[in-house]
Amino acid sequence: MNTTKILVLSILITLSACSTHNSNVKIGFLADTFEIARWQKDRQYFEEKVEELGGSVIVKSANGDDAQQLKLAQELIDQGVKVLVVVATNANSAAAIVRLAHKNNVKVIAYARLIKNCDLDYFITFNVEKIGTLQADYVKSLKPRGTYVLINGDKADINAQIEHSGVIKSLQTQIKSGDIKLLYDAFIEGWAPDNAEHLMKKIIEFGNEPIDAIIVGNDGMATGVYEALSEYGLSGEVLLTGLDAEPIALKRILNGDQTMTVYMSIKKLAYANAELAVKIAKNQKIKMDFKFTDNGRVKVPTIVLEPQIVDKSNIETTVIAENYVTMKDIDESSY
Numbered sequence: 001m002n003t004t005k006i007l008v009l010s011i012l013i014t015l016s017a018c019s020t021h022n023s024n025v026k027i028g029f030l031a032d033t034f035e036i037a038r039w040q041k042d043r044q045y046f047e048e049k050v051e052e053l054g055g056s057v058i059v060k061s062a063n064g065d066d067a068q069q070l071k072l073a074q075e076l077i078d079q080g081v082k083v084l085v086v087v088a089t090n091a092n093s094a095a096a097i098v099r100l101a102h103k104n105n106v107k108v109i110a111y112a113r114l115i116k117n118c119d120l121d122y123f124i125t126f127n128v129e130k131i132g133t134l135q136a137d138y139v140k141s142l143k144p145r146g147t148y149v150l151i152n153g154d155k156a157d158i159n160a161q162i163e164h165s166g167v168i169k170s171l172q173t174q175i176k177s178g179d180i181k182l183l184y185d186a187f188i189e190g191w192a193p194d195n196a197e198h199l200m201k202k203i204i205e206f207g208n209e210p211i212d213a214i215i216v217g218n219d220g221m222a223t224g225v226y227e228a229l230s231e232y233g234l235s236g237e238v239l240l241t242g243l244d245a246e247p248i249a250l251k252r253i254l255n256g257d258q259t260m261t262v263y264m265s266i267k268k269l270a271y272a273n274a275e276l277a278v279k280i281a282k283n284q285k286i287k288m289d290f291k292f293t294d295n296g297r298v299k300v301p302t303i304v305l306e307p308q309i310v311d312k313s314n315i316e317t318t319v320i321a322e323n324y325v326t327m328k329d330i331d332e333s334s335y
Contacts, residue, residue, distance in 0.1 A: 024056065025281040027274075028076035028106075030069060030097070031061040032089045032113075036191065036220055038244045038266060039087070041324070042111075045270035046085070053278040064190060066090040073097040077104045082281035085273050088113045091158040107280050110300070111273050114158050117296040121280075124273050124303045126264045128159045131307050132166025132215075135241040138260050138309060139213040140170060143239055145179045146212030149203060151196050151225055153217040155187040160217055163243070167215055183207055188221055197224030204232050213239035219249035219261055223335065226257060245310050245319045248333040253312055257335075260311040263319055272303055 027050050034040050047057045058079055062069035066089040076084060077100065084101050086108060088094035095118035098108045102119065110123040139148075150167060153160030164187075174180040184203050188195045196216070204211070211234075216222040219242035229235045235257050242249045242261040252258035279286050292299040310318050319325050 025054070025278065026079065026081045027055050027057050027277045027281060028073075028079075028081035028084045029057050029059045029111075030073055030076060030084055030086045031059065032069070032087045033064050034061050035063070036218075036244075037246055041266045042087075042270050045267045046274050049271045049274035050278060053274065055278045055281060062089050064089055066093045069094065070096050070100070073100055077101065077106055081106060083107050083109065083277040085109045085111050085277050086115065087111045088115050090156055091116045094118075109273055109277055109280075112159065112269065114293060114295055114300070116158070119298055120295055120300045122276060122302070123293055123295075123300045124269065124276065124305075125159075126269065126305045126307050128162040129166035129169070131243055131262045131264075132163040132168075133170045134166075134262050134307060134309050135215050135243070135260070136167045136170030138311075139215060139239045139241060140174065140180075142259070143212045144174065147181045147183050147209055149183050149200075149211055149214045150185040151200070151214060151216045151221055152185070152187045153191045153221070154189055157191070160187060160191070163217055183209070183211065188217070191218055191221055193220045193224035193227075195224070196221035197227045200225045200228035201231070204228060204234070211238050213241075215241050216243075218243040219246040220244070222249060222252075222258060222261075226252060226335065230257075245324065247325050247329040248335050250310070250315055250319065250325065250330045251333045252335060253310070253315065254330070260309055262307050263310045263324070264307045265305065265322060266324065267322065268305055272305070276303075 029046055031039060050057045058076055060072040062072055069089045084106055086097055091114055094115040098115055098118040098120055101108045107121045110120055112125050114123055152164045171180055175182055186199055214225055216225050222240055222242035229238055239259045245261050245263040249258055249261045290301040291304055293302040
């Protein structure tokens with residue numbers, strides 16, 4: 001074999017080795033839970049994009065247990081992940097995950113939920129406060145005066161608190177003037193639909209006055225609230241919001257049993273996290289338009305995506321146009 005052929009063969013072997021190395025970069029996706037339908041979509045889109053970019057994903061779910069999430073983080077690190085993408089079960093205790101990762105030279109991206117009081121590397125999220133503002137502005141435009149109930153997500157979830165703050169900011173002038181009476185304002189542990197339903201029944205039974213609007217933190221809890229309203233013959237008579245554009249909620253909207261939901265393009269969120277994770281894992285230059293979020297310790301480089309309203313008028317041009325759901329998904333949903 002002459003020198004030229006040896007050189008060419010050597011280059012080909014080197015390139016092949018580099019390609020194999022890049023395709024084997026491991027990304028850890030550490031979820032809170034997959035019991036809520038939307039997180040299954042996040043996982044699907046995240047894996048899809050990472051694999052398209054030449055990486056592989058190892059997925060673990062803590063099922064709502066923050067101590068378990070820390071153990072799973074160690075397992076992912078032991079399996080050789082270069083980056084941890086974390087949907088934090090608890091915004092405060094997840095700081096231990098970041099510290100653990102950094103001890104092992106692993107970077108951490110907070111997915112949708114900020115991790116507080118640590119040297120978090122990156123954060124990708126939606127404008128969560130705007131979600132609450134969109135919900136409240138929408139029902140306020142239809143019912144500028146009346147009695148409102150707020151059913152919020154889990155208080156341990158920082159996003160539930162931020163969403164709630166958006167609602168309150170929108171309503172505060174009308175609350176102060178007395179145009180809007182806030183009958184009840186509650187956080188629901190685990191965002192559980194059953195808990196939301198139980199609470200709503202109690203509010204109806206003991207409220208002793210008509211309810212005009214119920215601003216609900218997500219579509220899962222809106223299902224529970226709808227069940228309570230339906231039991232008391234109130235479905236379709238009360239303005240009802242949600243979040244996540246779940247098929248069952250979209251069906252309620254089309255049937256007049258839910259007023260609106262807020263859609264966060266899960267695909268955009270998952271893809272943005274995947275692209276950043278792979279760039280970090282491959283030691284590539286990161287050129288993204290970052291804002292900065294104070295997590296109590298550092299200013300975290302942050303990508304902020306915008307949510308949007310979905311109602312009867314634009315289902316086809318939003319969630320269906322983006323292939324988030326199909327009309328068949330909506331039609332086959334039952335409630």
